[in-house]
Amino acid sequence: MERHAKSYETSDDMSNFSVGFRTEAHIRILDLNGELDAHTASELEAALQKCRQDEMYRIVANGRHLKYISSAGLGVFMAYIEEMREAGGDIKIAGLQASIFNIFDLLGFPLLFDIVEDEREAIRKFDANPDENAT
Amino acid sequence: MQTPTKTLLDLRPGSGTHPSPMSESAHSLRIPGVTQHLGKARRFVEKYAREANLDEETIAHVTMAVDEACANVIKHAYNEDGRDIAIRVAIDPERFTVCIEDQGRPFQPELWSEPDIFQIAESRRRGGLGVQIMRSLMDEVKYETRGDTNQVRLTKFRSGAPDRNSEKTA
Numbered sequence: 078m079e080r081h082a083k084s085y086e087t088s089d090d091m092s093n094f095s096v097g098f099r100t101e102a103h104i105r106i107l108d109l110n111g112e113l114d115a116h117t118a119s120e121l122e123a124a125l126q127k128c129r130q131d132e133m134y135r136i137v138a139n140g141r142h143l144k145y146i147s148s149a150g151l152g153v154f155m156a157y158i159e160e161m162r163e164a165g166g167d168i169k170i171a172g173l174q175a176s177i178f179n180i181f182d183l184l185g186f187p188l189l190f191d192i193v194e195d196e197r198e199a200i201r202k203f204d205a206n207p208d209e210n211a212t
Numbered sequence: 213m214q215t216p217t218k219t220l221l222d223l224r225p226g227s228g229t230h231p232s233p234m235s236e237s238a239h240s241l242r243i244p245g246v247t248q249h250l251g252k253a254r255r256f257v258e259k260y261a262r263e264a265n266l267d268e269e270t271i272a273h274v275t276m277a278v279d280e281a282c283a284n285v286i287k288h289a290y291n292e293d294g295r296d297i298a299i300r301v302a303i304d305p306e307r308f309t310v311c312i313e314d315q316g317r318p319f320q321p322e323l324w325s326e327p328d329i330f331q332i333a334e335s336r337r338r339g340g341l342g343v344q345i346m347r348s349l350m351d352e353v354k355y356e357t358r359g360d361t362n363q364v365r366l367t368k369f370r371s372g373a374p375d376r377n378s379e380k381t382a
Binding site for chain 2: 145156158
């Protein structure tokens with residue numbers, strides 16, 4: 078079945094997003110790359126589900142290479158934060174570019190999420206409270 | 213003498229550019245209502261926002277608001293059945309306006325209330341922030357339904373815009 082095959086569909090039109098996985102000691106680091114919108118939010122969701130499967134509840138979302146986030150992407154973080162905290166972990170968001178941080182800030186996300194300067198700080202905070210039931 | 217104001221609903225659908233006097237212009241795009249085309253919608257609006265010399269922050273805000281409006285149409289108005297969405301950018305010396313039109317279920321702004329992110333997180337939901345984002349990022353958000361067409365009109369007023377009666381030309 079043909080799915081909206083139109084000549085103007087080029088790769089430039091699509092949102093490119095990927096999640097890279099790293100593990101440091103007991104912490105799972107997710108490297109977010111590209112544009113996180115309603116089309117690509119499922120990639121982030123799959124990444125968080127993988128963390129759950131692996132029983133890795135201490136998560137750093139490294140947003141250094143995140144170019145864009147819409148409410149669909151923010152929604153995925155919201156859907157998983159309580160579960161990770163109940164399991165004794167957290168999702169700490171690190172390294173956001175200023176323009177992206179502004180969107181988080183606008184919606185009051187710094188009250189709900191631990192948003193830190195960079196990945197090292199996130200890891201330090203996890204290490205400082207190994208048994209933390211975050212905020 | 214004032215230039216007559218264009219009614220955006222009167223602009224004909226379809227793709228194209230309609231230059232007019234007083235540095236006014238309008239640009240149209242029609243996309244299938246599926247999320248894979250949201251990137252195209254963002255780049256279309258970003259291009260004209262940049263051409264209109266909006267500052268980078270404003271460009272980012274307009275682009276995001278349009279993304280949220282289109283995503284809402286796809287999910288709520290069309291219930292993901294993939295019908296088309298019409299996007300029109302209208303630029304004049306005073307404002308940068310984007311209209312998004314659909315033929316789906318109308319949004320009822322009177323039933324909307326400001327979301328509570330703590331409540332959303334607690335109930336492990338993942339939605340409900342799109343309208344809040346549009347309202348926060350734009351100077352004006354207006355909804356209108358005429359016949360079977362719903363329109364949301366997103367406006368940024370341009371700071372330093374010349375007075376309406378000014379004889380200045382670009």
